[in-house]
Amino acid sequence: MNPNLQIKIGDLIFKNPILIASGTGGFGKEISIFYSLEILGGFVTKSITLKPRLGNLPPRIWETPCGLLNSIGLENPGLEIFMIEELPFLEKINTNIIVSIAGESIEEYEILVKELNNTNISAIEVNVSCPNVNKGGIQFGLDKEILYELIKRLIKITQKPLWIKLSPHTERIDEIAKILKKARVSAIVLFNTFLGLAIDWKNRKPVFKNIFAGLSGPAIKPLVLRYIWEIFEKVKIPIIGCGGIICFEDVLEYILAGASLIEIGTANFINPLICKEVIEKLENYFIEEKIQDLIGKAHKRKEEF
Amino acid sequence: MLREMKIIKNQKMEKDIFLLRLERDLKIDIFPGQFAMLRINDSYDPLLSRPLSIYKVSDDSIEFLYKIVGRGTYLLSNKKQGDKIKVLLPLGNRFPLPIHGEKIALVGGGMGIVPLSFLLDYIYKDVDVYSYIGFPTKIHEGIWENFKEKSKFFLLSTEDGSLGEKGVILDFIFDIDRFDRLYACGPTSMLMNLWRKVKHKEKLYLSLEEKMACGFGVCLGCVFRNNGKNLHICKDGPVFSGVEVNFSESQFTD
Numbered sequence: 001m002n003p004n005l006q007i008k009i010g011d012l013i014f015k016n017p018i019l020i021a022s023g024t025g026g027f028g029k030e031i032s033i034f035y036s037l038e039i040l041g042g043f044v045t046k047s048i049t050l051k052p053r054l055g056n057l058p059p060r061i062w063e064t065p066c067g068l069l070n071s072i073g074l075e076n077p078g079l080e081i082f083m084i085e086e087l088p089f090l091e092k093i094n095t096n097i098i099v100s101i102a103g104e105s106i107e108e109y110e111i112l113v114k115e116l117n118n119t120n121i122s123a124i125e126v127n128v129s130c131p132n133v134n135k136g137g138i139q140f141g142l143d144k145e146i147l148y149e150l151i152k153r154l155i156k157i158t159q160k161p162l163w164i165k166l167s168p169h170t171e172r173i174d175e176i177a178k179i180l181k182k183a184r185v186s187a188i189v190l191f192n193t194f195l196g197l198a199i200d201w202k203n204r205k206p207v208f209k210n211i212f213a214g215l216s217g218p219a220i221k222p223l224v225l226r227y228i229w230e231i232f233e234k235v236k237i238p239i240i241g242c243g244g245i246i247c248f249e250d251v252l253e254y255i256l257a258g259a260s261l262i263e264i265g266t267a268n269f270i271n272p273l274i275c276k277e278v279i280e281k282l283e284n285y286f287i288e289e290k291i292q293d294l295i296g297k298a299h300k301r302k303e304e305f
Numbered sequence: 306m307l308r309e310m311k312i313i314k315n316q317k318m319e320k321d322i323f324l325l326r327l328e329r330d331l332k333i334d335i336f337p338g339q340f341a342m343l344r345i346n347d348s349y350d351p352l353l354s355r356p357l358s359i360y361k362v363s364d365d366s367i368e369f370l371y372k373i374v375g376r377g378t379y380l381l382s383n384k385k386q387g388d389k390i391k392v393l394l395p396l397g398n399r400f401p402l403p404i405h406g407e408k409i410a411l412v413g414g415g416m417g418i419v420p421l422s423f424l425l426d427y428i429y430k431d432v433d434v435y436s437y438i439g440f441p442t443k444i445h446e447g448i449w450e451n452f453k454e455k456s457k458f459f460l461l462s463t464e465d466g467s468l469g470e471k472g473v474i475l476d477f478i479f480d481i482d483r484f485d486r487l488y489a490c491g492p493t494s495m496l497m498n499l500w501r502k503v504k505h506k507e508k509l510y511l512s513l514e515e516k517m518a519c520g521f522g523v524c525l526g527c528v529f530r531n532n533g534k535n536l537h538i539c540k541d542g543p544v545f546s547g548v549e550v551n552f553s554e555s556q557f558t559d
Contacts, residue, residue, distance in 0.1 A: 023525075030522045030540070034306070054535055057556045061518050061526035063377075066349045068518060072525050075535065218349045246349060269519035270344070270354055272393070273307060 004286040005279075007041065007260055007295075009238045010161050010186045012096060012122055014041035014261060017251070017291060018279050021242050021265035022047055022100035022125060022165070023072070027086035028093065031268065035276045042096035044263060045086070047127045049101075050108045052078035062198045062207050067219030067244075068266050069196050071208045074102055074130070079115060087119060096122035098163065103140075104133045106150050113158050123161040126154065129192045141167045141192075144176060151183045161186035163240065168194050173227060177235040187238040189263065190227050194220055216266040218244040225257050232258025232296050246274070248281035255291065256298035306333075307393045313366060315384050319445045322416075323382045324360075325369040333395065335362050337424035338512060338544045341369070341394035342520035343381065351377045353518050354393065356539070358419040358490075361426065367394075370419050370448070396520050397543045400424050400488055400510055403432045407485035411452070412499055413438040414474060414491025420512050420543075421490055422451050429455040435484065436460070439474030439491075443467035475499060484508065497552040509547030513538050531555035 005016035019042040025031045027045055037043055055075025062069040077085065090097045099121050103109035109126065116124055128141030128150070135143065140150055147170075154162060164180055166173065168191040177188055193214025198207040207213075221244030228241050241259030245251060246267040254262050267274045282291070310327040318324050342354035355377045361368035373379050384390065400420070403409050409432045411421045418438050425434060436456035438449060441464050453459045460477050461469035470477055475498055481487070482504050489499050490512035503509045515527035515538050522540030529536040531551045536542060 024523060026523045026525075033521075054530065054533070055525065055528070057530055058515055058526075058528055060528060061516050061524065063351060063353050066352055068352060070518075070524070070526065075525050075528070217352050266352075266518075269524050270352060271307060272519070272521060 002283045002286060004288075004290045005041075005282055006290075007292055009260055012161060014096060016041040016279050016282060017255065017259075017261045018275050018282070019044055019096075019098070019240075019261055019263045020268060020275060021263035022127065024265040024268045027082070028090055031272060031275075034272045038094045039279055040095050040275055041261060042098055042122065043090065043093070044098040044125055045082075045090070045100050046076055047074055047100040047102040048076055048079055048082050048112065049074060050079050050103065050111055052076065052081065057209060059207060062213065064196070064198065064215065064217075065219060067196075067215050067217035068269070069198055069208070069213040069215050070193070071210050071213040073210075079112060083115065083119075087121075091120045098123045098125050100125040100127050100165070102127040102130045104130065106153055109150060109154055110157060113154050113160075117157070117159040121160065123163055123186065124158065125163045125165050125189060126151075127165050127192065129165070129167045139167060141170050144171070144179075147176065148179055148183070151180060151185060155183050155185070163187045163189055165189035165192050165242070167192045168223065168227070174231060174234045177231050177237055181235055181237040185237070187240050187260070188231070189240040189242055190231065190259075191224050191243055194223065216244065218246050220244045221246075221250060221253075225253060228254060228257040228259050229299070233299065246270075248278050248285070251278055251282065252285075252294075255294050256296070258296040258299065260295050307391055309389050310367075310392050312384055312386055312388045312390060314386055315382065317382075318370070318447050321373040322445075322448060323371055323373070324447075325357075325371065325381070325384075327367045327369075327390070327392065329362070329365050329367050335359055335367065335395045336399035337427050338399035338420050339395040339397050340420075340520070340539075340543060341367075341392050341396060343369075344391035345377050345380050347391070351380070353377075354520065355381065356396075356517055356520055358512070358543075359395065359423055360419045361423060370416070370422075372416050393520060397539060398541070400512075400544050401546075403428055403486050405431050407432045408483065409434050410478065410481075410484040410487040411436045411438070411456070412474065412478065412487060412489040412491070412495075413452075414495040415440060417489070417491030417495070417512070418449070418452070419490070421488060424488055425452060425455050433457045437462075437474050437478050439463070439495075440468070441465070475502065478502075486510065488512075493557060497557055500547055500550065500552050503547060506547030511545050511547065511550060512543045513545060513550070514543065529555065
């Protein structure tokens with residue numbers, strides 16, 4: 001292990017900045033066939049809801065140029081089965097386990113946070129890209145007032161650091177980030193997927209039953225990177241970068257733009273060993289420098305252009 | 306595991322069907338029914354690997370038989386002998402094997418013959434195999450001769466009658482419950498109709514297909530919904546017993 005890769009966020013120490021993003025490594029068992037998850041800086045679970053969810057009917061995925069549209073629909077076993085069947089395996093792994101939660105109402109989020117307070121996990125990632133059933137189905141993250149209300153109530157009860165994973169479609173992300181910082185959120189994760197569309201031209205209808213689906217993969221990397229840059233300049237809150245990271249060079253770009261940690265998502269699908277390979281390259285690259293000193297470093301050099 | 310494999314040949318068998326033979330440099334057990342994820346390019350376009358059923362395995366090679374159905378398989382068909390390709394394999398479960406002396410039916414539709422051909426190689430010396438394979442139209446002999454050679458009974462049909470019997474293959478399987486086991490792979494409509502016809506569902510094994518991103522159970526893309534629960538084709542399957550699937554209570558039920 002290379003100490004130069006270490007990153008600190010609040011009281012949490014990450015042995016390196018590489019995490020598996022929510023929904024791309026399940027609950028860890030499948031990826032751990034390929035390598036020990038202990039080498040990771042952290043592991044973010046698939047989003048958990050209060051009740052089990054079957055998710056959407058197929059088709060659930062659609063390939064796009066350098067990208068992937070998905071409409072999985074939060075398939076997960078629900079809180080109870082997660083706690084009994086999945087969490088014990090994760091808690092034994094010597095790395096930061098972050099549990100992603102998703103609710104249909106503020107009350108559901110509250111129950112999830114309360115239950116997770118009694119576990120050994122490192123942090124909770126709040127997936128706010130879910131429809132709020134009490135407010136006509138608008139996503140929590142897209143309504144500033146509701147989002148603030150949600151976070152205020154969760155911060156009050158949580159004993160774990162809270163990370164908020166935002167949608168790129170949130171308006172005035174800089175203002176939201178300031179509000180979240182004031183609310184004592186530990187970090188913001190930029191971003192969840194971009195909403196996109198594919199048309200099945202042969203049958204002259206949308207590919208997905210929900211019409212829109214979430215776009216991920218290298219196609220979105222420059223879009224996310226731009227926001228990492230902007231938010232880094234405007235708000236002093238730890239940023240976790242997530243979007244289209246597929247190689248070591250992408251990780252450096254994110255860190256230099258201002259991300260403290262990196263979540264690798266879609267790349268796990270095309271190479272289950274990707275996180276291991278990236279970590280090995282980071283170990284070799286950071287012989288003299290500390291990665292922590294490089295966070296946002298590109299900003300300091302922009303005057304030289 | 307993900308490994309780089311060398312292409313021994315990538316041969317055109319029919320106008321849109323290719324045989325890909327890769328050098329097998331490591332001894333790993335591979336069983337009929339399993340599949341592989343093939344990286345088409347080392348770049349990000351196409352982004353996803355392509356799932357292909359394993360067609361044939363020898364001591365020093367692994368073969369895939371694939372049809373060009375889109376850009377990914379088209380790019381794959383342009384690969385040349387000596388090129389290298391990254392492959393994740395073996396993936397998925399396998400066909401449960403029959404018991405010595407049993408009477409077996411193989412029912413294949415189109416490219417669904419691929420995993421059945423591998424199964425046939427595995428079992429034909431031990432059991433009586435009745436092969437029923439169907440295609441939309443006339444197809445090169447090299448694609449079906451293995452079934453003709455190794456089956457006790459062989460029947461081929463084409464929808465337009467340009468080769469073999471005219472009609473869909475299920476129309477030619479009589480007294481379907483006389484078989485000890487039936488193995489099938491092909492279009493969903495074929496599998497659904499076969500499942501409905503077979504009385505003893507536990508004798509039937511179906512290899513299913515769906516779009517998948519990862520092939521090892523994390524993307525949750527390849528789901529088959531039935532009896533109010535999800536089967537994940539890449540990880541729980543691709544082979545399912547007729548008892549596990551219920552087409553009457555599935556995503557395909559109107």
